Amino acid sequence: MPRLVSHPDEVKIVSRRFGQGAAQIDRYLELGGYAAVRKCLTQEPEWIISEIKASNLRGRGGAGFPTGLKWSFVPKQSAKPKYVLVNGDESEPGTCKDHLIFQHDPHAVIEGAIIAGLAIGAKLGFIYLRGEYRGLLEIMEKAVAEAYAKGFLGTHIFGTNTEFQIITHTGAGAYEVGEESALMESLEGKRGVPRIKPPFPAVVGLYGGPTVINNAETIATVPHVIEMGAAAYAAVGSPRNGGTRLFSISGHVERPGVYELPMGYNLKKMIETVAGGVRGGRALKAVVPGGCSTPVLLPEEIDIGMDFDQVGKAGSMLGSAAVIVIDDQTCMVEFALRTISFYQHESCGWCIPCREGTDWLKKTLTRFHAGYGTAKDIDNIQYLAENMMGRTFCPLGDAAAMPTLAFIKKFRKEFEEHLDGKACPFAKSADLVVV
Amino acid sequence: MSDESMSIFSPRLAARLDALAARYPVRRSALIPMLLYAQDEIGYLSDAVVNEVAARIGITELEVRNVASYYSMLRFKPVGKYHVQVCASISCMLRGADELYRQFQKELGIGPEGVTADGLFSLERVECLGECCWAPAIAVNYDFQEELTPSSVPDILANYRGLALTEGLEPHA
Numbered sequence: 001m002p003r004l005v006s007h008p009d010e011v012k013i014v015s016r017r018f019g020q021g022a023a024q025i026d027r028y029l030e031l032g033g034y035a036a037v038r039k040c041l042t043q044e045p046e047w048i049i050s051e052i053k054a055s056n057l058r059g060r061g062g063a064g065f066p067t068g069l070k071w072s073f074v075p076k077q078s079a080k081p082k083y084v085l086v087n088g089d090e091s092e093p094g095t096c097k098d099h100l101i102f103q104h105d106p107h108a109v110i111e112g113a114i115i116a117g118l119a120i121g122a123k124l125g126f127i128y129l130r131g132e133y134r135g136l137l138e139i140m141e142k143a144v145a146e147a148y149a150k151g152f153l154g155t156h157i158f159g160t161n162t163e164f165q166i167i168t169h170t171g172a173g174a175y176e177v178g179e180e181s182a183l184m185e186s187l188e189g190k191r192g193v194p195r196i197k198p199p200f201p202a203v204v205g206l207y208g209g210p211t212v213i214n215n216a217e218t219i220a221t222v223p224h225v226i227e228m229g230a231a232a233y234a235a236v237g238s239p240r241n242g243g244t245r246l247f248s249i250s251g252h253v254e255r256p257g258v259y260e261l262p263m264g265y266n267l268k269k270m271i272e273t274v275a276g277g278v279r280g281g282r283a284l285k286a287v288v289p290g291g292c293s294t295p296v297l298l299p300e301e302i303d304i305g306m307d308f309d310q311v312g313k314a315g316s317m318l319g320s321a322a323v324i325v326i327d328d329q330t331c332m333v334e335f336a337l338r339t340i341s342f343y344q345h346e347s348c349g350w351c352i353p354c355r356e357g358t359d360w361l362k363k364t365l366t367r368f369h370a371g372y373g374t375a376k377d378i379d380n381i382q383y384l385a386e387n388m389m390g391r392t393f394c395p396l397g398d399a400a401a402m403p404t405l406a407f408i409k410k411f412r413k414e415f416e417e418h419l420d421g422k423a424c425p426f427a428k429s430a431d432l433v434v435v
Numbered sequence: 436m437s438d439e440s441m442s443i444f445s446p447r448l449a450a451r452l453d454a455l456a457a458r459y460p461v462r463r464s465a466l467i468p469m470l471l472y473a474q475d476e477i478g479y480l481s482d483a484v485v486n487e488v489a490a491r492i493g494i495t496e497l498e499v500r501n502v503a504s505y506y507s508m509l510r511f512k513p514v515g516k517y518h519v520q521v522c523a524s525i526s527c528m529l530r531g532a533d534e535l536y537r538q539f540q541k542e543l544g545i546g547p548e549g550v551t552a553d554g555l556f557s558l559e560r561v562e563c564l565g566e567c568c569w570a571p572a573i574a575v576n577y578d579f580q581e582e583l584t585p586s587s588v589p590d591i592l593a594n595y596r597g598l599a600l601t602e603g604l605e606p607h608a
Contacts, residue, residue, distance in 0.1 A: 002569045002581060081460070093524040093563040124460070131471060131508045132564055134577035167458060172471045173508030175562065189466035189492070191505040207461055250526035250567040257568050292525055322567065324526055338525050342562050348505070 002099065005257030007274045011236055013224045013244050014217065015260040018104040023139055025146035028107040034152060036223035037114050041160055048119040052222065054230035056242030060097075061087060061178070061215030062291060062319040063395075064308040067222075071212055073202035074120040080209035084116045084125035085201075087183055088216040091130055091175040092291035093342055094322030097246035097258050098216040102129065102136035105220060106143035112219035114157065114164050115226065120212050123163045127216075128183060131172040141168050175346035179394040180213045182348065193350045194394035217246055238264030241307035245321045249275045252282065252327035264305035271302070271325055283328040286410075290319025292339050293399030295406035296326075316406075331426035332414045336407040337365040343400035354397035357388040361404060371421050378415050382408050443483050448476050456491055466492050466502060470509055479513045507561070515550045515557035517595045519543075520574045523560040526567035531584065535571050536560060538585035542592055555599055556592070 004019050012018075022028045040048050053068030074082060086109060090098040101109060113125040127144075129137045144166050147153045155163045169187060171177055177186045181195035184206045205211025221243065225233045234242040241263035247270065250256045254276030261270065267289060271277065278284050284299045289306070294317040304314045311318040326335065344358040361384055364377055385401040385408075392398070408415065417425055442449040451472060455465040469491065473484045480503055489496045503509045521527075521536045540546065543556050550557040566572035569581035575595065583591075 002566065002579075090565050091563055094526050094567050095563075096565045096567045096569070099565050130565065131506070132574060132577070135579070169464075170468050170471060172467050172506035174506055186467065187464055188461065189463035189502065191502055248568050250570060251529040256570070288525075324529070324567075326529065330529065335525065335528075338523070338528050342524055345507075345562050 002096070002103070003257065004100070005255060005259060007259055009265070009269075009274055010260050011244050011262050012260050013228070013233075013236070014105075014108070014221050014246060015100070015258070017108070018100060020104075022105050022107065023103070023143060025107060025143065025150060028105075032227070033107050033223075034111055036226035037111050037118075037152075038158060039226055040115050040118050041158055041162065045119050045121060048115060048226070051230045052119070052225060055225045055233040056237065056240055057218065057221060057225055057233070058241060058308060059215055060217035060221070060245070060320070062092065062293075062317075064318060067214060067218055070202065070214070071116065071119050073200065074210045074212060075203065076121065078121075078210050080207070081124065082120055082122040082209055083206045083211045084113050084120070084122045085180075085183065085187070085206060085211055085213040086113055086125065086127040086216055086219050087178060087180065087213055088127060088129040088133070088136075089171055089174075089178040089183060090133075090216070091178050091346075092293065092320045092322060093339075094248055094250055094288065094291045094324045095320040096248050096250075097321070099133070099136065100246070100258055101216055101220045102133065102140055106140045107147065108220040108223055109140070109216055110143060110147050110153070110166060112222035113166060114153070115222050116212055116214065116219065117164045118162070120210070122212070123165065125164065125166045126169055126187060126206070127166060128169045128171060128177075128187060130174075130177075131170050134170070137168060137170050144168055174348075175342075176348045176394070176396060179396065182394065183213065184211065191348070193348050194396075196393055236262050238262075238305060238307045238310070240309060245306070245318075247306070248320075248322040249325065250322065251325040252279045252330070253277065253325045254279050261306070263307040264310065267297075267302045267304050267306050267311075267323070270306065270323065275323075275325070278325065278327050280327075284325070285328045285330055286326040286332065288322075288324040288326070288403070290317050291322040292324065292342065293317075293395075293403060294319045295402050296332075296410060298410055317402075329426060331369075331424050332407055332411040333365065333369045333418055334424065334426070336404060336411075337362070337369050339403050339407075340365055340400060343396065347396060347400070351392035351394075351397060353388045353391040354400065357384050357397065358400050360384055361400070368415070368418055369424060371418065371423055373415070373419055375416075375419060378408060378412065443487055444473065444476060448472060452488075452491060463492055463494065466494075466499070467506065470499070470503055470506075474509060479510050513550070514559075515555055516599060517556050517575050519556060519558050520561040520564070521558070522562070522564045522566065522570070522572050522574075524563035524567070526563075527571040530570040532571040534585050535573070535583055535588070538588045542588050555596065 057067045058064040177192040182192040186192040201211045340361045344362040347358045349355040385404040388397045388401040489499045572581045
């Protein structure tokens with residue numbers, strides 16, 4: 001079972017019930033659960049949306065779009081039913097926070113989904129988990145059954161005349177389905193291919209109805225925002241970045257783990273203090289700050305606050321807040337190859353720049369890392385990546401191109417050291433395994 | 436399809452698929468879960484599985500294959516009883532996923548997507564399992580195991596060999 005970690009700098013809001021047995025509904029109630037939704041039932045939908053807006057809660061999936069604003073785009077009147085969709089297709093390499101939410105606090109996801117439903121006037125919500133999370137889906141399903149048994153879900157939730165139902169749903173292996181429109185396609189029983197936008201899901205979403213789709217962490221945060229009050233929650237974070245974030249710190253650190261820290265927490269301190277520094281006292285080479293699609297940062301670039309705006313200013317992105325730490329014994333060409341291998345595997349093939357781009361990048365980097373690269377390859381890699389940017393339906397093409405461009409820009413010398421048949425200077429063994 | 440005698444699935448699974456088909460606003464939404472649950476029981480998406488799922492949803496077999504081929508967990512050929520999936524993504528790579536994978540290869544004597552002669556194990560390198568902070572990780576069927584080293588491999592395999600033996604001794608339900 002994944003190990004829970006702790007550090008004095010943590011501000012435990014979303015993770016405050018982790019390790020407390022809150023997957024059981026009675027324990028969740030003991031720990032103050034389902035109070036937020038009861039409060040919302042006495043309020044107008046507009047109040048809920050204004051609270052979420054004022055809290056500066058932004059989407060935890062990666063894009064950081066203001067959650068309250070997203071909810072406000074859903075039309076009040078709609079001929080078609082409206083839906084709430086919880087995105088638990090967590091698949092961005094480096095990211096494993098939703099894993100802990102489903103395991104330790106499934107009722108927070110249910111409670112958040114009900115509140116979202118009240119806010120937009122939806123009667124049905126879906127919780128979509130990636131197929132690999134079968135054990136977590138079973139925890140989620142049990143929690144949903146408990147909520148039905150207590151009358152918290154159904155046609156008359158909490159004894160009112162309000163209806164809200166939840167359906168849990170399993171995927172079957174696809175990173176692309178984490179993209180909101182692809183997830184809707186998948187939930188409709190189709191290939192997970194993205195839809196062209198506009199229209200946006202808030203207007204035309206699942207089954208053509210207005211749909212709010214949020215990351216599982218965002219939804220699990222909602223009850224805490226209501227409970228604490230928007231102002232108190234916003235005050236925890238930095239300007240325009242409310243609250244905390246579950247940071248998944250992985251790679252070459254002494255104490256990897258998921259830590260809940262305030263938005264804007266210093267990245268350097270996060271690595272050196274919270275995660276115990278680079279493993280084995282080695283030197284830091286690079287940091288990927290927000291999941292493998294975000295451009296890599298050099299050690300001199302990490303003295304920044306971890307929120308959407310500050311990381312953006314540093315030329316990268318906060319993304320899914322998955323901090324991947326890389327030590328000086330790592331070959332960045334191999335790291336780039338492994339990153340692009342992921343996107344090549346996960347590209348759905350719908351948009352040609354992404355399908356062909358990721359494939360050629362993988363081929364070129366594989367040959368390059370094996371020692372058969374030419375000087376022209378480096379420019380070609382850059383040219384390919386540049387031409388994928390902004391030319392696809394969904395952000396997967398950009399997600400593959402952005403880190404690649406950063407690797408070439410910041411580690412060009414290391415690429416050059418692989419030229420002319422020279423063996424990889426970091427090779428631990430002769431054969432590289434490629435998926 | 437409520438007539439169980441028509442189904443290739445166990446009565447329990449057939450009942451589960453009936454419930455799945457009825458729970459969504461649109462029947463087709465049940466397709467992917469149905470395929471995965473069917474695969475869990477049969478081992479892979481055989482022609483008979485595709486045929487029955489197509490009939491249950493009310494679409495053509497071609498449509499079922501078109502959707503199924505998109506999802507990496509859905510497969511059209513059998514794997515071992517214990518399908519060992521070693522994560523190859525970056526966080527696991529940084530903490531020794533390659534060495535771990537090679538050890539599995541060595542101990543099992545099979546290559547990528549191979550199956551052992553006794554049908555007990557198969558091996559696959561997969562993309563991110565969502566276990567990045569507890570790397571390197573594997574999944575055996577749906578069971579995650581974290582923070583492994585090459586020296587963990589013999590015990591893991593022995594454990595599943597023992598499990599297979601125990602299960603083999605139990606009368607079929």
